[in-house]
Amino acid sequence: MKNKLLQIKNLSKTYHSLHDSTLAVDDVTFDIYEKEFVAIVGPSGCGKSTILSILAGIEEKSSGEIKFNKSDVRLAYMLQKDSLFPWRTILDNCLIGLEVTHNLTEENKNYVLHLLDTYGLHDFIYKYPESLSGGMRQRVALIRTLAIKPDILLLDEATSALDYQSRLTISDDIYKIIKQEGKTAIMITHDINEAISMADRVIVLTKRPALIKKIYTIKLTNKSTPIQNRKCIEFNDYYDKIWRDLDVKF
Ligand code: ADP
Ligand code: MG
Numbered sequence: 001m002k003n004k005l006l007q008i009k010n011l012s013k014t015y016h017s018l019h020d021s022t023l024a025v026d027d028v029t030f031d032i033y034e035k036e037f038v039a040i041v042g043p044s045g046c047g048k049s050t051i052l053s054i055l056a057g058i059e060e061k062s063s064g065e066i067k068f069n070k071s072d073v074r075l076a077y078m079l080q081k082d083s084l085f086p087w088r089t090i091l092d093n094c095l096i097g098l099e100v101t102h103n104l105t106e107e108n109k110n111y112v113l114h115l116l117d118t119y120g121l122h123d124f125i126y127k128y129p130e131s132l133s134g135g136m137r138q139r140v141a142l143i144r145t146l147a148i149k150p151d152i153l154l155l156d157e158a159t160s161a162l163d164y165q166s167r168l169t170i171s172d173d174i175y176k177i178i179k180q181e182g183k184t185a186i187m188i189t190h191d192i193n194e195a196i197s198m199a200d201r202v203i204v205l206t207k208r209p210a211l212i213k214k215i216y217t218i219k220l221t222n223k224s225t226p227i228q229n230r231k232c233i234e235f236n237d238y239y240d241k242i243w244r245d246l247d248v249k250f
Helices: 048-056 090-094 096-100 104-119 134-146 164-180 192-198 235-246
Strands: 004-016 019-034 037-041 065-070 076-078 152-157 182-189 200-206 213-219
Touching: 004 134, 019 152, 019 182, 019 213, 037 048, 037 065, 037 164, 037 192, 048 076, 048 152, 048 182, 090 096, 090 104, 090 134, 090 192, 096 104, 096 134, 104 152, 134 164, 164 192, 192 235, 200 235
Parallel strands: 037 182, 037 200, 076 152, 152 182
Antiparallel strands: 004 019, 004 065, 200 213
């Protein structure tokens, strides 16, 4: 049995403005285990990003409990846009988190260089973001996120700004890097295929306010990389079930 890393209990969030209030997340409960890859899918505007923002400490919860089963759990956030600084080299972009947290030690810098080397970016470390493809920039963004050695990675639609072909490739890259580095990941996506192909479990949310509709443990025969996983015989069955859960109307 794997270790429970994070417990989210009865989490709710209401946004208040001057004239009205919006219940965005309603009584959401789930656990995250160490080294697990969990995908959260749900209709647009249902409250997915709100859940991650609360976990990351960017937004405050209205009620509920978030419990980390380890002290000093470090979280890192990766967004849809790579938001690399165009005036900084790839290496300097990856070092920025260490710089602002005053952790730019020789050891940490070597770790970043090791990651860039391992994941095919060695020849680009002194280049600028404009000379890289969208997929490569997302790989850089992931390495920048890993530089601070987080325990949990929060990925919010990290591939959705890319074209289909690049998304397939970067999903494979992201998956391999996260698994090889032994990280725990919570990924939001509106792409059912992406969720099934990458995740150990898929949490399906209802439309706003987000309630948990179902949680699937993805069991695939010959599970390997996300691209390969799409060919597994169970894949379509999961797809059909989640599609129905989401109640997508044409
Ligand atoms: P998702 O990521 O699933 O598309 P969000 O979590 O971004 O959805 O938003 C859920 C709901 O909460 C939406 O109706 C959105 O308009 C609202 N919302 C999100 N952020 C804020 C905010 N800062 N203030 C007020 N309402 C917000
Ligand atoms: Mg969102």
